[in-house]
Amino acid sequence: MASLKEVRNRIVSVNSTQQITKAMKMVAAAKLRRAQDNIMQMRPYAQKLGEMLTTVSSGAESAVDSPLKTVRPIDKVLIVVVTSDRGLCGAFNTNIVKATLLLIEQKYAQQAAKGNVEIFAIGKKGAESLAKRGFVVNKTYMDIFGRLNFVNVKQAAEEVMKAFSDGRYDAVDLVYNEFKNVATQIIHTDRYLPIATEDKTKRTKKAEVNYIFEPTEEEILAELIPKSLKIQLYRAVLESNASEQGARMTAMDKATENAQDLLKELKLVYNRTRQAAITKEILEIVGGAEALKN
Incomplete structure (x- = not known):
């Protein structure tokens, strides 16, 4: 059985950990509110812009050519992996790494066997995990979530678009977490690049729109x-940021509950150990008194 001092030290340690997890949960909750507001404002704009691009580019296929x-x-394949820079957020990063490995196994096994699959990591955790598994990490954007804005994400999108336009990669895929709720x-x-175009044979009459281009189709597209494409990547990063804060809030809440359960067990052990020590001292005193009497 552990001594009273050891149990007391463990209680103090668990108490300190519980205070930290409570504080981290509160910080994550505050960040989540801001991140959730940002992504809710971005979604309608990003969706409509994507729909418009798909429809317009499909209608202008014969007139407008773009390297993208x-x-x-x-x-050669590039996979853009969006994770976090920090841990303590449950299985948030692990799930993204698993999804990336599954994507490579199911879709790009031949390219991976030739060493033609590279990683473009936004977030340190994904870069570290995939580098340990032997993948080439072409670029890592770290600390982007501490100063998250469109300008910083735009630079990453421009690098990916330039690499595809120059022919360094034939396909670019995007792996990220979409925020649904806290849990x-x-x-x-x-698929990020090449950009998807709408199949003309599958269009409905309602979807057919005659666009008037001003100044020209080429300039507009x-x-x-x-x-x-920049907005699409920015939205993915915002989704991932909100998901990260939700996952961290949930993980810290669970850690706080576990710490509370552990404290109850430790206090019970402490009381039993203390009671046993008192009983032992009483027995020693009684035994000593009996010895003196005899």
């Missing part, structure tokens, strides 16, 4: 395509 629309035989995150593995 070029479909090539897939030999639930939905993993997405979306030249501006619209990069902007849409």
Whole structure:
């Protein structure tokens, strides 16, 4: 049985840990509110812009050519993985790494066997995990969540678009967590490049829209395509940020509950140990008194 001092030290240690987890939960809750507001404002704009790009680019396929629309035989692949810079958020980062590995296994096994699958990591945890598994991490954007804004994410999107336009990669996929609620995150593995175009044979009459282009189709799409891709990546980062805070809040809440349960057990052990020590002292005193009497 552990001594009273050892049990007392463990109680103090668990108390300190519980205070830390409570504080982290409160911080995550405050950050979650801001992150949730940001993503709720971004979603309608990003969705409408994506729909408009898909429809317009499909209608202008014959007139407008863009290197970002070029479909090539897939030999070299870049996967943009969005994770967090810090841990203590449950299985948030682990699930993204697992989804990335599953994507490579199911979709890019041949390319991976040739060493033609590279990682573009937004967030330190994903970069570290995938680098340990032998993948080439082409670029890592760390500390981006501490100063999260469109300008910083735009730089990452521009690097990815330039690499695809230069022919360094034939396909770019995006893996990230979509925020649903505090306890639930939905993993997405979306095609980022080349940009998707709408199948004309599957259009409904309602979806057919005759656009009037001013100034020209070429100029509008030249501006619209990069902007849409930047917004798409920015939305993924915002989704991941909100998901991270929700996952951290849930993990810290569970850790606080576990600490409380552990404290109850330790206090019970402490009281039993203390009672046993008192009983032992009483027996020793009684035994000594009997020895003196005899």
